[in-house]
Amino acid sequence: xxxxxxxxxxxxxxxxxxxxxxxxxxxxxxxxxxxxxxxxxxxxxxxxxxxxxxxxxxxxxxxxxxxxxxxxxxxxxxxxxxxxxxxxxxxxxxxxxxxxxxxxxxxxxxxxxxxxxxxxxxxxxxxxxxxxxxxxxxxxxxxxxxxxxxxxxxxxxxxxxxxxxxxxxxxxxxxxxxxxxxxxxxxxxxxxxxxxxxxxxxxxxxxxxxxxxxxxxxxxxxxxxxxxxxxxxxxxxxxxxxxxxxxxxxxxxxxxxxxxxxxxxxxxxxxxxxxxxxxxxxxxxxxxxxxxxxxxxxxxxxxxxxxxxxxxxxxxxxxxxxxxxxxxxxxxxxxxxxxxxxxxxxxxxxxxxxxxxxxxxxxxxxxxxxxxxxxxxxxxxxxxxxxxxxxxxxxxxxxxxxxxxxxxxxxxxxxxxxxxxxxxxxxxxxxxxxxxxxxxxxxxxxxxxxxxxxxxxxxxxxxxxxxxxxxxxxxxxxxxxxxxxxxxxxxxxxxxxxxxxxxxxxxxxxxxxxxxxxxxxxxxxxxxxxxxxxxxxxxxxxxxxxxxxxxxxxxxxxxxxxxxxxxxxxxxxxxxxxxxxxxxxxxxxxxxxxxxxxxxxxxxxxxxxxxxxxxxxxxxxxxxxxxxxxxxxxxxxxxxxxxxxxxxxxxxxxxxxxxxxx
Amino acid sequence: xxxxxxxxxxxxxxxxxxxxxxxxxxxxxxxxxxxxxxxxxxxxxxxxxxxxxxxxxxxxxxxxxxxxxxxxxxxxxxxxxxxxxxxxxxxxxxxxxxxxxxxxxxxxxxxxxxxxxxxxxxxxxxxxxxxxxxxxxxxxxxxxxxxxxxxxxxxxxxxxxxxxxxxxxxxxxxxxxxxxxxxxxxxxxxxxxxxxxxxxxxxxxxxxxxxxxxxxxxxxxxxxxxxxxxxxxxxxxxxxxxxxxxxxxxxxxxxxxxxxx
Numbered sequence: 001x002x003x004x005x006x007x008x009x010x011x012x013x014x015x016x017x018x019x020x021x022x023x024x025x026x027x028x029x030x031x032x033x034x035x036x037x038x039x040x041x042x043x044x045x046x047x048x049x050x051x052x053x054x055x056x057x058x059x060x061x062x063x064x065x066x067x068x069x070x071x072x073x074x075x076x077x078x079x080x081x082x083x084x085x086x087x088x089x090x091x092x093x094x095x096x097x098x099x100x101x102x103x104x105x106x107x108x109x110x111x112x113x114x115x116x117x118x119x120x121x122x123x124x125x126x127x128x129x130x131x132x133x134x135x136x137x138x139x140x141x142x143x144x145x146x147x148x149x150x151x152x153x154x155x156x157x158x159x160x161x162x163x164x165x166x167x168x169x170x171x172x173x174x175x176x177x178x179x180x181x182x183x184x185x186x187x188x189x190x191x192x193x194x195x196x197x198x199x200x201x202x203x204x205x206x207x208x209x210x211x212x213x214x215x216x217x218x219x220x221x222x223x224x225x226x227x228x229x230x231x232x233x234x235x236x237x238x239x240x241x242x243x244x245x246x247x248x249x250x251x252x253x254x255x256x257x258x259x260x261x262x263x264x265x266x267x268x269x270x271x272x273x274x275x276x277x278x279x280x281x282x283x284x285x286x287x288x289x290x291x292x293x294x295x296x297x298x299x300x301x302x303x304x305x306x307x308x309x310x311x312x313x314x315x316x317x318x319x320x321x322x323x324x325x326x327x328x329x330x331x332x333x334x335x336x337x338x339x340x341x342x343x344x345x346x347x348x349x350x351x352x353x354x355x356x357x358x359x360x361x362x363x364x365x366x367x368x369x370x371x372x373x374x375x376x377x378x379x380x381x382x383x384x385x386x387x388x389x390x391x392x393x394x395x396x397x398x399x400x401x402x403x404x405x406x407x408x409x410x411x412x413x414x415x416x417x418x419x420x421x422x423x424x425x426x427x428x429x430x431x432x433x434x435x436x437x438x439x440x441x442x443x444x445x446x447x448x449x450x451x452x453x454x455x456x457x458x459x460x461x462x463x464x465x466x467x468x469x470x471x472x473x474x475x476x477x478x479x480x481x482x483x484x485x486x487x488x489x490x491x492x493x494x495x496x497x498x499x500x501x502x503x504x505x506x507x508x509x510x511x512x513x514x515x516x517x518x519x520x521x522x523x524x525x526x527x528x529x530x531x532x533x534x535x536x537x538x539x540x541x542x543x544x545x546x547x548x549x550x551x552x553x554x555x556x557x558x559x560x561x562x563x564x565x566x567x568x569x570x571x572x573x574x575x576x577x578x579x580x581x582x583x584x585x586x587x588x589x590x591x592x593x594x595x596x597x598x599x600x601x602x603x604x605x606x607x608x609x610x611x612x613x614x615x616x617x618x619x620x621x622x623x624x625x626x627x628x629x630x631x632x633x634x635x636x637x638x639x640x641x642x643x644x645x646x647x648x649x650x651x652x653x654x655x656x657x658x659x660x661x662x
Numbered sequence: 663x664x665x666x667x668x669x670x671x672x673x674x675x676x677x678x679x680x681x682x683x684x685x686x687x688x689x690x691x692x693x694x695x696x697x698x699x700x701x702x703x704x705x706x707x708x709x710x711x712x713x714x715x716x717x718x719x720x721x722x723x724x725x726x727x728x729x730x731x732x733x734x735x736x737x738x739x740x741x742x743x744x745x746x747x748x749x750x751x752x753x754x755x756x757x758x759x760x761x762x763x764x765x766x767x768x769x770x771x772x773x774x775x776x777x778x779x780x781x782x783x784x785x786x787x788x789x790x791x792x793x794x795x796x797x798x799x800x801x802x803x804x805x806x807x808x809x810x811x812x813x814x815x816x817x818x819x820x821x822x823x824x825x826x827x828x829x830x831x832x833x834x835x836x837x838x839x840x841x842x843x844x845x846x847x848x849x850x851x852x853x854x855x856x857x858x859x860x861x862x863x864x865x866x867x868x869x870x871x872x873x874x875x876x877x878x879x880x881x882x883x884x885x886x887x888x889x890x891x892x893x894x895x896x897x898x899x900x901x902x903x904x905x906x907x908x909x910x911x912x913x914x915x916x917x918x919x920x921x922x923x
Contacts, residue, residue, distance in 0.1 A: 340827070342827055342829025342830025342831075465849040465850070468881050
């Protein structure tokens with residue numbers, strides 16, 4: 001018989017304001033085996049933990065139930081405390097009476113009853129708990145960074161500087177990411193390429209960094225410290241070792257009609273291409289969907305002109321398999337599609353562009369060589385209207401509910417740069433709110449208004465009307481003047497919302513990392529563990545976690561690197577002892593458990609089994625506890641009930657259900 | 663295929679041609695519009711009062727009649743289509759209206775929005791198919807530059823009407839293309855013509871229509887095509903571009919115009 005202690009936390013008023021904690025204590029004392037129950041304002045505090053210690057010592061507790069917040073928050077805290085006071089940590093159970101109870105209920109009587117039931121279920125489980133011992137697993141001292149933008153590059157450099165090997169996997173032909181497409185960066189207006197390319201070079205030259213461009217993660221297995229990852233290295237059709245990056249192939253390529261992704265489709269590129277001049281590696285790829293050789297078999301110009309003999313049309317995709325201790329997801333963002341925003345005439349007029357397209361227009365390496373001109377007729381625009389929050393802070397399903405965070409600042413930047421370089425061009429900005437928190441940010445915005453005469457209008461635009469003469473009419477509202485505005489413009493720029501790159505679901509599924517309703521990756525804790533995924537060994541860097549600008553991205557990238565370094569610095573990790581175990585007497589060797597196991601932890605062996613005196617060779621399942629992650633898939637699949645999960649046995653779970661239904 | 667058909671009052675008077683061409687075209691395209699035996703005026707406008715029930719009942723009767731026949735209900739007039747579809751949405755989703763309407767109607771089985779309401783253009787797009795329609799065109803309107811005028815009623819509110827993208831619709835342009843003509847896309851094609859305001863403030867409606875026709879003419883449209891009698895009335899008052907019903911163009915292209923009236 002267990003001697004159980006129940007500890008009910010007030011969590012300040014988080015729990016106590018909705019749950020009658022005294023009543024839960026009173027009810028706990030009526031439970032069989034409960035020899036001690038008490039409540040305390042902050043059970044997780046030092047004082048709270050020592051109360052648990054005292055009770056263990058004085059009452060000889062063998063099991064503990066803490067009625068508090070989610071086990072994701074403090075299970076580890078209380079298990080460590082129990083261990084400190086001489087109790088096996090796996091004799092501690094958490095009844096979540098905060099997230100599952102007090103936070104979601106208003107009625108005290110109802111919430112108290114539910115808290116009591118949750119406590120009862122946990123007590124019923126503890127009765128069947130047995131002490132478990134954590135095993136150990138080795139740590140592979142190498143990290144994988146998925147995504148080669150500024151977030152991925154910074155994370156990789158920081159990890160590599162600490163002396164660990166890092167691989168960057170980037171799906172496009174070059175590292176650099178979104179930042180490489182930008183012209184200038186706020187609030188200092190330094191040139192994006194000037195501060196990014198040295199980092200790209202540093203990453204490429206770093207002895208501890210391996211870069212796989214034009215590659216994608218195909219499969220991930222394993223667990224924290226021991227991931228095995230298949231990486232598909234897409235066929236470049238160009239030998240990366242032979243190519244000298246001279247660029248003749250791109251010049252001579254006769255297929256030049258593919259929209260240039262790097263310039264947001266504003267001009268065309270050749271079928272064999274490097275995305276931009278400073279690309280790393282400076283080795284082109286052949287876009288086989290555009291290449292005449294691949295489409296008709298007749299061409300081969302690039303092969304003929306290549307002095308280095310680097311062109312190889314026979315290259316095939318290659319899958320490489322690598323082992324990693326930690327994985328960082330830094331897969332970045334894109335702007336949302338504007339097909340649901342017909343009122344802005346984005347698809348109807350070439351002179352309505354997104355802000356990211358404007359970056360390319362204003363960039364010296366862009367489609368207009370940095371000249372600000374209308375894409376329809378090449379004329380210099382004299383009136384430019386910026387529309388903010390296009391798809392951000394949106395209450396219907398056309399856009400995103402969140403603030404994209406970077407648009408107010410880059411719009412102020414664009415407005416200021418245009419007024420500076422083309423003083424006879426008028427700039428008007430329609431905004432809902434101007435949000436400029438950040439060091440030197442509001443000063444920057446005020447400079448745009450006060451020193452550069454940018455005309456800010458509080459109000460939204462209802463329609464952009466292309467006129468027969470090629471100009472645009474912007475129909476909006478000035479909320480402060482309370483009047484409708486009809487403004488003629490030569491160019492309209494849409495501050496388009498950003499969203500995580502669409503491959504997020506695929507990557508999240510591979511990593512069993514969770515994503516939120518907006519497809520951003522979820523943090524282990526939004527405040528206290530912002531760069532860790534709830535999946536151990538998976539870390540978050542950059543906009544993949546949420547909208548952020550370059551300084552924040554770089555800071556977060558460094559934070560993710562620190563977490564990775566902390567993990568890789570360990571030689572061994574404690575493994576979760578809550579693993580599956582098969583009862584050899586019940587197992588009939590049917591293989592169903594092995595078929596559902598996502599970790600490949602179950603194998604079979606033929607064993608001499610003594611079944612109540614009958615000795616025979618049987619094929620039985622064996623669980624490799626180093627690989628098993630305790631997901632429980634096998635236990636519910638097993639038709640003979642042989643498979644069970646330690647710490648979450650079928651008996652324990654049914655005891656909980658019985659207690660709830662009592 | 664036979665559809666229940668709700669012509670509406672205007673199609674019996676001022677907009678007779680909208681109705682007659684629609685019927686003739688339907689036959690030419692291989693489906694039948696079977697006029698409901700008894701139908702009443704839809705009211706012309708969808709009543710916005712959330713406690714208003716009486717003026718929704720004619721629509722409920724028409725919707726239930728179609729349900730009894732097991733047919734989809736087709737309208738040609740934008741306003742009728744708008745009212746029928748929105749009342750149908752209320753009957754499916756607004757419990758209070760559903761209960762009160764059914765209490766009043768005393769039907770054997772309560773009506774709960776089961777009928778599918780279709781605009782004739784939707785039948786062309788989703789049932790016949792514009793590719794199929796193109797094949798049936800005998801005298802293509804080649805070379806004609808036609809501006810589609812949608813107005814408000816077909817498109818909005820878009821979550822209920824679910825007819826086309828309210829800001830950048832394409833169904834009429836695709837229709838015009840299927841008839842062999844060239845659609846002229848102009849920005850005011852989904853702006854309001856003024857509707858009934860023309861009865862009270864004629865000049866306001868005229869100025870709204872002028873904006874529409876000026877814009878269309880600027881983009882070199884030779885005529886406008888619409889599905890709404892009121893839009894046609896208002897745009898005609900503006901008088902800058904000829905305005906025709908889409909059914910008339912269709913009848914012309916299908917070669918059934920002469921015999922229709």
